[in-house]
Amino acid sequence: MSAGWRKLGLTLHVTASVGWLGAVLGFLALTLPALRSEHLQVVRSAYVSMDIIARFAILPLCIASLVTGVFQSLISKWGLIQHYWVAFKLLMNVLSSAVLVGHMRPIAEVGRAALGRNLARGELSNVRLQIAVDACAAVVVLLIATGLAIYKPPGITSYGWRKQLARQRASTA
Amino acid sequence: MANPAAPPTPRWVKVFGALAVLLLALFVALHVSGRSPHGHGAHASQADDATHADAAEPAPAKGSVVP
Numbered sequence: 001m002s003a004g005w006r007k008l009g010l011t012l013h014v015t016a017s018v019g020w021l022g023a024v025l026g027f028l029a030l031t032l033p034a035l036r037s038e039h040l041q042v043v044r045s046a047y048v049s050m051d052i053i054a055r056f057a058i059l060p061l062c063i064a065s066l067v068t069g070v071f072q073s074l075i076s077k078w079g080l081i082q083h084y085w086v087a088f089k090l091l092m093n094v095l096s097s098a099v100l101v102g103h104m105r106p107i108a109e110v111g112r113a114a115l116g117r118n119l120a121r122g123e124l125s126n127v128r129l130q131i132a133v134d135a136c137a138a139v140v141v142l143l144i145a146t147g148l149a150i151y152k153p154p155g156i157t158s159y160g161w162r163k164q165l166a167r168q169r170a171s172t173a
Numbered sequence: 174m175a176n177p178a179a180p181p182t183p184r185w186v187k188v189f190g191a192l193a194v195l196l197l198a199l200f201v202a203l204h205v206s207g208r209s210p211h212g213h214g215a216h217a218s219q220a221d222d223a224t225h226a227d228a229a230e231p232a233p234a235k236g237s238v239v240p
Contacts, residue, residue, distance in 0.1 A: 084186045091193070099200075155183040165177070 001075040009072040016064035017149070021142040023057035028139055031132040040118040047119070050131070051111025054104060062100055066093050082160030085148045092145050096138060103134055 027050055034046035069089065073080045081087045106127045113119060156164065 084183065084189075088186075088189055088193075095197075153183065153185050155186050156180060158179050161179040 006072075006075055009068060009075055013065065013068035013072045014149075016061050016068050017142075017146070020058065020061040020065050021139070021146065023053055023061055024135060024138045024142060027053050027058060028132075028135040031135055035128060035132060043119055044114040047110045047114035047128075051107055054107045059100065059104065062093075062097050066097055069093060079160060079163065081157055082163055083152075084155035084157060085151075085153050087157060089145050089148050092141055096141055099134070100138070103131075107131055 030046045030050050030053070033042050034050065037043050037046070070080065073086050073090070078086050080090060110119075110124055110127055110131065113124065
């Protein structure tokens with residue numbers, strides 16, 4: 001794969017991943033007025049907006065980050081499970097995507113409820129709290145993933161070690 | 174010739190691994206025990222029991238808030 005294609009892959013992956021983090025931060029910003037505002041219209045519009053952000057920004061960017069990340073690791077020198085930092089990022093991405101898909105329903109449910117009527121202060125309180133906790137957890141996970149991608153802490157897996165030895169032998173043969 | 178030994182696992186990997194296992198176990202335990210704020214099926218009964226503040230217009234029956 002040429003350097004140009006690798007740079008394009010990296011650009012797409014960074015854009016999707018940072019966009020995912022930005023979308024989750026936007027979602028998180030809406031949870032505060034959604035939980036605390038005294039104005040019912042603000043609460044309603046916040047939950048409707050959160051559902052739209054989740055469906056049309058967070059979910060697509062999450063999938064794009066996963067797909068471009070796998071693609072990028074396979075065409076670069078890092079490999080998918082040859083270095084611990086890449087393996088951890090993959091694990092976090094897969095788990096986050098699974099949790100996100102599993103929790104899309106409550107987000108849509110509250111958004112749908114808010115679309116039709118005002119939500120009372122304590123109504124759906126557990127689900128609304130869960131959505132806020134999920135958003136906080138997602139920001140933490142995505143910040144860790146971003147840190148791993150930037151710092152690239154050293155550490156090679158046993159599979160990566162065997163691949164490295166094989167490459168060295170092939171180059172000296 | 175014997176393969177040289179693989180380098181030892183870095184400390185940060187062990188710390189991250191332990192934290193990941195701990196958080197995963199906590200997440201699974203909360204969901205299985207139904208003690209998470211949003212246990213499986215919990216939201217449906219909550220929605221049924223909820224107090225409707227201002228039923229200005231009916232909620233869409235299914236799907237997203239957008240077409």
